[in-house]
Amino acid sequence: MPQHLISVTVENKPGVLARVSSMFARRDFNIHSLTVGPTEDPTRSRMTVVVDGPVMEQVVKQLYKLVNTIKVSEHAPGEAIEREIMLIRVNADPQRRSEIVEAATLFGAEAVDVGPSTVTFQVVGEPEQLANFHELMKTYGIVSLVKSGRIAMARDAKNQKQQRSA
Amino acid sequence: MTTITGAEILMRSLELEGVDVVFGLPGGAILKAYDSLYDSSIRHVLVRHEQGGGHMASGYAHATGRVGVTFATSGPGATNLVTPLADAYMDSIPVVAITAQVASTSIGLDAFQEAHTWGISMPCTKHNYLVTEPDEIAAAVHEAFHLASTGRPGPVLVDITKDALTGTAAFGGRKIIDLPGYKPSVKGHPKQVKAAVDLILESSRPVLYAGGGTIRAGASEELVKFAERLNLPVVTTLMARGTIPDSHPNTLGMPGMHGVYTASTAMQKSDLLINIGARFDDRVTGDPDFFAPDAAVIHVDVDPAEIGKIREAQVPIVGDAKVVLGQLLTQVNKRLGDQPAPEWTEWWSTLRGWQEAHPLGYVQDPDGPIQQQHVISELHRLTSGDAIVVAGVGQHQMWASQFWGFERPNTWINSGGLGTMGYAVPAAIGAQAGCPDDTVIAIDGDGCFQMTFQELITAALEGIPVKVVVMNNANLGMVRQWQRLFYSERYSASELSFTNPDIVMLAEAMGCVGLRADHPDDVTATLEKGLAVEDRPVVMEFRCDPDAMVFPMIPAGGSNDNIVLGPEDL
Ligand SMILES: Cc1ncc(C[n+]2csc(CCOP(=O)(O)OP(=O)(O)O)c2C)c(N)n1
Numbered sequence: 001m002p003q004h005l006i007s008v009t010v011e012n013k014p015g016v017l018a019r020v021s022s023m024f025a026r027r028d029f030n031i032h033s034l035t036v037g038p039t040e041d042p043t044r045s046r047m048t049v050v051v052d053g054p055v056m057e058q059v060v061k062q063l064y065k066l067v068n069t070i071k072v073s074e075h076a077p078g079e080a081i082e083r084e085i086m087l088i089r090v091n092a093d094p095q096r097r098s099e100i101v102e103a104a105t106l107f108g109a110e111a112v113d114v115g116p117s118t119v120t121f122q123v124v125g126e127p128e129q130l131a132n133f134h135e136l137m138k139t140y141g142i143v144s145l146v147k148s149g150r151i152a153m154a155r156d157a158k159n160q161k162q163q164r165s166a
Numbered sequence: 167m168t169t170i171t172g173a174e175i176l177m178r179s180l181e182l183e184g185v186d187v188v189f190g191l192p193g194g195a196i197l198k199a200y201d202s203l204y205d206s207s208i209r210h211v212l213v214r215h216e217q218g219g220g221h222m223a224s225g226y227a228h229a230t231g232r233v234g235v236t237f238a239t240s241g242p243g244a245t246n247l248v249t250p251l252a253d254a255y256m257d258s259i260p261v262v263a264i265t266a267q268v269a270s271t272s273i274g275l276d277a278f279q280e281a282h283t284w285g286i287s288m289p290c291t292k293h294n295y296l297v298t299e300p301d302e303i304a305a306a307v308h309e310a311f312h313l314a315s316t317g318r319p320g321p322v323l324v325d326i327t328k329d330a331l332t333g334t335a336a337f338g339g340r341k342i343i344d345l346p347g348y349k350p351s352v353k354g355h356p357k358q359v360k361a362a363v364d365l366i367l368e369s370s371r372p373v374l375y376a377g378g379g380t381i382r383a384g385a386s387e388e389l390v391k392f393a394e395r396l397n398l399p400v401v402t403t404l405m406a407r408g409t410i411p412d413s414h415p416n417t418l419g420m421p422g423m424h425g426v427y428t429a430s431t432a433m434q435k436s437d438l439l440i441n442i443g444a445r446f447d448d449r450v451t452g453d454p455d456f457f458a459p460d461a462a463v464i465h466v467d468v469d470p471a472e473i474g475k476i477r478e479a480q481v482p483i484v485g486d487a488k489v490v491l492g493q494l495l496t497q498v499n500k501r502l503g504d505q506p507a508p509e510w511t512e513w514w515s516t517l518r519g520w521q522e523a524h525p526l527g528y529v530q531d532p533d534g535p536i537q538q539q540h541v542i543s544e545l546h547r548l549t550s551g552d553a554i555v556v557a558g559v560g561q562h563q564m565w566a567s568q569f570w571g572f573e574r575p576n577t578w579i580n581s582g583g584l585g586t587m588g589y590a591v592p593a594a595i596g597a598q599a600g601c602p603d604d605t606v607i608a609i610d611g612d613g614c615f616q617m618t619f620q621e622l623i624t625a626a627l628e629g630i631p632v633k634v635v636v637m638n639n640a641n642l643g644m645v646r647q648w649q650r651l652f653y654s655e656r657y658s659a660s661e662l663s664f665t666n667p668d669i670v671m672l673a674e675a676m677g678c679v680g681l682r683a684d685h686p687d688d689v690t691a692t693l694e695k696g697l698a699v700e701d702r703p704v705v706m707e708f709r710c711d712p713d714a715m716v717f718p719m720i721p722a723g724g725s726n727d728n729i730v731l732g733p734e735d736l
Contacts, residue, residue: 015296022289057474061471062471064471066347068347070347
């Protein structure tokens with residue numbers, strides 16, 4: 001199922017998240033991930049929703065239909081800066097620990113916790129980068145993994161044009 | 167600055183919105199509001215069940231075009247409103263529900279009569295509010311009325327905590343509306359309007375597909391003018407009956423599952439559907455994959471989400487039906503100049519042929535049993551059609567829609583989208599309360615009647631003289647029809663009783679006049695007697711044929727190419 005990335009600017013009011021998730025359930029839309037947080041304007045919150053589904057026209061329209069929704073933008077692949085955080089704890093007995101940490105450094109992962117037989121890494125990056133790191137760590141044995149869900153911001157329009165002409 | 171209680175702020179706010187009547191029932195959490203209501207000029211109609219209050223508000227809104235208002239207390243009072251809210255949401259009816267909530271300090275503690283009204287009502291309202299401070303009441307009420315009545319109308323619920331009602335705050339009149347994300351489009355995009363007219367003038371088999379949106383927008387006059395200017399055939403959905411007179415030569419009637427053959431077939435064979443305020447409901451389209459295969463679509467709707475939801479539109483126009491129809495007419499005049507309008511001669515001769523070959527009809531055997539179509543036709547004749555007709559849900563509803571000739575908008579009130587049995591009696595009471603000078607007639611089934619008849623006590627005590635025609639076929643008739651046609655005549659749990667309840671005694675017990683006919687010979691006299699009653703509600707029971715079936719019929723999920731005209735087609 002194709003995935004789509006949607007940014008939603010909503011009024012920062014109690015219950016808005018419930019309205020959005022209730023609407024998704026009611027309309028049988030599939031949320032892959034959803035993050036919500038404050039923005040530069042304290043009266044606005046920003047949601048980043050990754051939606052599974054073939055077309056987003058109805059999703060966008062139904063989001064707009066919510067009274068508290070101010071702006072909805074669907075980002076074409078590559079059009080937005082996308083980031084996600086992953087915390088991943090892998091098996092690491094003392095003999096293999098340095099090997100694992102070294103591999104992790106190549107991905108820009110940072111060891112944030114070390115236990116007697118595990119290491120926990122934090123990775124910040126594009127979803128693909130996280131997926132690759134996840135894949136690599138499978139060989140060591142994953143104890144626990146959690147992701148933040150994606151956040152996104154459209155690239156600066158000027159910047160985009162330059163990139164295209166480049 | 168002087169302060170007043172939240173309850174007083176609520177009443178003053180409602181008065182400022184022009185509210186003249188509220189339908190409701192009190193309880194612990196809302197007592198303070200009722201105490202203020204005692205001093206208010208607003209009329210209160212004390213209902214027997216909150217569901218009735220919600221449908222009354224909806225009937226009032228349907229008939230008057232104004233916002234209907236209902237009150238309920240916390241917990242069970244509020245949950246009893248779920249059905250009427252869902253109903254009003256489906257049919258885009260402007261209703262404001264004011265519910266009370268337990269004190270803000272008790273929320274979440276499973277306090278007595280606490281229900282999560284805000285969460286429960288969220289998916290069946292256009293928007294809703296939880297108000298916990300007295301100084302937030304005025305703004306919430308004002309926004310609620312604004313939201314309910316603008317854009318695509320719909321129900322809005324305002325849940326107010328007990329302490330917000332008892333607390334005090336300053337009241338400065340209506341607050342400005344602060345809804346940065348709510349800007350419904352009114353005017354259609356001029357480029358799209360041009361494209362629409364171009365498409366219409368190129369088409370050879372156009373159909374104007376008028377929906378409930380034309381009624382909600384008060385667009386009937388513009389619709390008729392537009393249809394006349396271009397000599398367009400018009401179909402009117404269940405929610406749009408009366409938007410153009412049924413006596414108008416361009417009207418083909420209702421399309422869909424129990425629609426007129428010509429209306430359904432015209433859409434099916436059309437090369438251009440001009441949808442104004444309709445939503446390609448499955449009761450109109452049948453299986454959408456087989457619906458109107460050759461038709462391009464112009465879709466005018468105030469709600470952008472309706473456009474493209476079921477059927478792709480070649481020309482989408484977001485805007486208010488009244489305004490856009492005006493724009494379309496102007497553009498037609500501009501485009502045509504002195505040229506004559508197209509007449510679609512060939513198309514019309516095909517349509518006239520279908521009308522002649524497949525008219526609606528019924529046979530009333532003079533020896534009985536009574537056919538409901540006969541009762542409806544007689545009722546129409548005796549009132550000259552000058553009445554507001556309210557229906558329940560089932561066979562009687564379909565026959566009422568088919569056999570009543572509607573001449574004006576807002577004279578047909580029914581539960582179209584949700585199909586709520588029990589709608590007719592309370593909705594008729596609401597309509598009558600809003601239009602005291604009109605004759606309001608509920609045409610109800612015996613099953614529906616038994617869901618909400620207790621509101622006739624309300625009507626009798628409040629002096630709201632509605633007329634209720636109960637088509638007693640001793641069955642959940644529509645269910646029986648489906649069981650007969652699709653479940654090998656296995657009549658599982660669809661049989662009621664002709665004699666229990668005794669509807670005449672029941673009516674009399676509730677302070678209404680009760681009348682009965684069980685032979686065709688008595689139909690006219692019974693109706694005449696009932697119509698003459700003016701000082702009380704009247705219930706006219708007709709014992710009808712339990713085996714009668716509604717035709718034409720397009721079986722659910724079938725293609726509109728296969729219209730079943732009668733039992734012989736099955
Ligand atoms: C609240 C509710 N429950 C169940 C139904 C399903 N239903 C649709 S029509 C119908 C039968 C209605 O019977 P009656 O009021 O006697 O009308 P008739 O079809 O006989 O004219 C039923 C049960 C419904 N529409 N609404």
